[in-house]
Amino acid sequence: MNSNNDYGDDHKKQASFWFETFRDDLCKALEACEDDVTGPNPTSAAANGRFERTAWRREEDANGGDHGGAIGGGGVMAVLRGRVFEKAGVNVSTVFGEFSEEFRDRIPGARDDPRYWASGVSVVIHPHSPLVPTAHMNTRMIVTTQGWFGGGGDLTPVFPVDADTADFHAAYQDACDKYDESYHPKFKKWCDDYFYLPHRGEARGVGGIFYDNLNSGDWNTDFAFTQDVGRAFLDAYPIIARRHMDKDWTDAQRHAQLVKRGRYVEFNLLYDRGTTFGLKTGGNTEAILMSMPPEVLWP
């Protein structure tokens, strides 16, 4: 199943290019919310938010350095600090290297040949308003001696609204059902299982989908699916944000949001594989920890 015959240079380029295109589209959609908001302005800034981009390179080190494996590549982090979105981070990266001994048994296809290539886009959005849900999405293509796609998205409202939850899940269900009717139930459960804080006995939010190691044997179909998963987020999230972004909120609601954000931090630093993997394999710390909420309370 997971042969990498289809995971050659042309397909790597196509995937990387699409992750960048998606990033551009998503940044525009979030900036359009900034343009259109008429609700409370909790910032001191007169202008509405715009993404600022910073390119970064991984330190190339053929000998592996501290991380025990040669690494290279880089990416672009884009951050918007605006009026609707207190902090929205969108990272694209394309990196390559060799897994250190610690990871070789855990990553499919890395035991015999530790070299890898990985490209993806990841997004974390922390709105000012406690009425606008926090959201995360990510899609990626990974190549070792095997090759696969992974990704998904999940919604973390402070005060869940049934219509938002239903619309978010419906967008992913539509994307999934076009490919395989088993995908949505399976990937929705995977999301629920993954974004869970056992030490709190709490889900991180209201879920979405999560998938990994997807290789159906047809690269074109899996890539098309991954694109549709991205587009589902792009279609669904701005509509949900716009529903609530012009509403007033109370200090008590804001307080509840800042406490809820603490759970987000706990999940990302204690359990999130992307975060811990990235930090332990010489990833760009600023880009990885852009997922941290801008202001948090543990009262």
Added chain:
Amino acid sequence: MNSNNDYGDDHKKQASFWFETFRDDLCKALEACEDDVTGPNPTSAAANGRFERTAWRREEDANGGDHGGAIGGGGVMAVLRGRVFEKAGVNVSTVFGEFSEEFRDRIPGARDDPRYWASGVSVVIHPHSPLVPTAHMNTRMIVTTQGWFGGGGDLTPVFPVDADTADFHAAYQDACDKYDESYHPKFKKWCDDYFYLPHRGEARGVGGIFYDNLNSGDWNTDFAFTQDVGRAFLDAYPIIARRHMDKDWTDAQRHAQLVKRGRYVEFNLLYDRGTTFGLKTGGNTEAILMSMPPEVLWP
């Protein structure tokens, strides 16, 4: 070396009792700072801070439940939310159980018999003022088929002051040198190595001491040393806090403090063994995460 001949019931009682006595003394010393402060009052509360205590029990489960090992015992968490100390948490706990498979190879003496007993006191102090250093201390006695003491303390100023750093280290050096002149250099380095954030390339603070698996073969001496390590913190920290607690601070200094606290959160959730161990072995989540700073920024 690490036989547990000396780690029987009488010594367990003596150690547990001392951890509680130390907790009482430290709470009084911090409350005295609250009584004496004349500087800025950033709180809405008229009264100065007092510790509030909450007892907790671990759910006894002979079958091990989710954590894969029988557990029992409990503790008392004490929290002060005051005018000098925005959040100070002091926990004492005495717990017992069986290590799950995951931990048996990592804990001395747990391979053949997974039962353990552990008692200790841990303290994390987050002052309001960015001029008063954040501080942490912990001492503990652990019994498996072996027995040992561990502990230490470290100081995390936002704006390090040489005299504070020198006094803090001197207090620990005095405590150490009474027992073994090799202790202080060794335990100071252990602290520097331990409280380090590799993903930031930064130390957590200005250090202190850290030791673990201490069993010299003489329980009485090791227990006396552990008490002196506690007293060193009790002597040194309130003096340092009092030096700065009446000074005004600026918004820029406060902002720097809230960002620095983000590093504290990153350390505790990504690397701190006590935190991750506690959360994964069915520890009391509220008590463990009392170490989280009350307000944090990742701007």
